[in-house]
Amino acid sequence: MDSISVSEVTVIGRTHLGFMHSFRQPFSGVPMSPKFCSSRVEGPRAISSSDTNTKSQFAYGERIAATSSDSGYKINGVNLKSRTLISSVKEGLLLDANDDAYGGVIVDPEKLPSLMMFCGFLQEGFEYHHAEKGYVMLTYWIPEEEPSMLPANASHQVGVGGFVLNQHKEVLVVQEKYCAPSITGLWKLPTGFINESEEIFSGAVREVKEETGVDTEFLEVIAFRHAHNVAFEKSDLFFICMLRPLSDKIIIDSLEIKAAKWMPLVEFVEQPMIREDKMFQRVIEICEARLSHRYCGLSPHQLVSTFDGKPSSLYYNVVDDDHDPSNSNCNTDFL
Numbered sequence: 614m615d616s617i618s619v620s621e622v623t624v625i626g627r628t629h630l631g632f633m634h635s636f637r638q639p640f641s642g643v644p645m646s647p648k649f650c651s652s653r654v655e656g657p658r659a660i661s662s663s664d665t666n667t668k669s670q671f672a673y674g675e676r677i678a679a680t681s682s683d684s685g686y687k688i689n690g691v692n693l694k695s696r697t698l699i700s701s702v703k704e705g706l707l708l709d710a711n712d713d714a715y716g717g718v719i720v721d722p723e724k725l726p727s728l729m730m731f732c733g734f735l736q737e738g739f740e741y742h743h744a745e746k747g748y749v750m751l752t753y754w755i756p757e758e759e760p761s762m763l764p765a766n767a768s769h770q771v772g773v774g775g776f777v778l779n780q781h782k783e784v785l786v787v788q789e790k791y792c793a794p795s796i797t798g799l800w801k802l803p804t805g806f807i808n809e810s811e812e813i814f815s816g817a818v819r820e821v822k823e824e825t826g827v828d829t830e831f832l833e834v835i836a837f838r839h840a841h842n843v844a845f846e847k848s849d850l851f852f853i854c855m856l857r858p859l860s861d862k863i864i865i866d867s868l869e870i871k872a873a874k875w876m877p878l879v880e881f882v883e884q885p886m887i888r889e890d891k892m893f894q895r896v897i898e899i900c901e902a903r904l905s906h907r908y909c910g911l912s913p914h915q916l917v918s919t920f921d922g923k924p925s926s927l928y929y930n931v932v933d934d935d936h937d938p939s940n941s942n943c944n945t946d947f948l
């Protein structure tokens with residue numbers, strides 16, 4: 614606990630739609646380890662979404678127990694008439710907070726009083742929710758008789774692999790500098806992880822460019838793999854993307870990559886590791902089916918959903934509304 618040193622805290626807000634938004638507030642004034650604590654006070658059904666951002670005060674005490682009543686809250690047996698003042702019987706410490714849309718409160722991190730207070734949060738039963746560079750988030754779900762409804766920390770990492778084929782039916786392959794001994798020497802597709810707030814389609818293009826120096830245009834997601842416990846105990850979504858080469862000169866990223874080259878597809882497929890690997894066998898079959906128009910992958914379509922107001926990419930592949938098959942990207946030739 615004491616080893617945590619952060620200069621920023623993150624405040625998590627939750628909308629009534631169930632999406633989690635986070636926003637950061639610079640922590641200033643107190644030269645210590647601030648931690649954000651998100652808690653929920655029972656009585657959520659009494660709080661409508663219009664109550665969001667109502668200024669509240671959240672009680673911190675040795676043990677906080679809250680129950681709801683028709684007229685307001687009871688904390689540690691004490692009736693509270695107004696949601697805007699919630700006090701701890703034992704310590705009577707008040708924290709400035711905002712109500713959230715789920716009937717919880719979000720403590721104002723800038724008003725957290727002392728280091729002792731921060732350390733005390735864990736002793737009081739707050740749990741680590743997640744940590745990022747620069748902040749730690751702690752949460753506490755008060756109603757003991759109810760399971761916590763807070764969404765868990767992110768459970769997945771997202772990876773991309775680029776299948777880049779040129780007009781000579783050569784596939785762009787790399788040898789990794791650091792890899793398991795079992796795949797040393799394997800010529801494989803360029804792969805990597807998507808950055809925060811990066812699109813799958815642009816992440817695939819970036820990864821290929823970074824590892825090989827080759828410029829590409831994204832065409833389709835050909836398939837994706839879902840696996841668990843891949844790295845840092847996270848599940849893994851791996852999107853295999855077909856990309857069209859826009860250049861052919863290879864300049865490797867020597868930090869990550871030992872070598873890269875254009876390799877005839879038949880040679881790539883003949884590598885023992887690829888031949889024996891059910892996933893890559895199937896991926897290659899799918900790619901070949903795509904090249905001969907027997908299969909079609911998913912292409913991104915930009916839209917904004919009124920559900921959350923977020924610009925997003927919907928990956929699909931159907932003919933356009935006018936039902937004109939020529940509008941389907943299934944007809945696009947890769948070579």
Ligand SMILES: NC(=O)C1=CN([C@@H]2O[C@H](COP(=O)(O)OP(=O)(O)OC[C@H]3O[C@@H](n4cnc5c(N)ncnc54)[C@H](O)[C@@H]3O)[C@@H](O)[C@H]2O)C=CC1
Nearest residue numbers: 770771772773774791801804805806843849850851852869
């Ligand atoms: N590498 C492959 O042959 C395959 C990769 N994939 C998928 O590709 C996606 C990306 O995976 P990879 O490219 O294998 O990622 P990776 O494990 O090679 O990590 C990408 C880069 O992150 C860095 N890195 C990762 N862990 C590190 C550590 N512990 N210490 C220092 N640096 C570290 C390295 O620079 C590495 O080159 C994932 O979704 C994975 O499932 C799927 C099948 C095969």
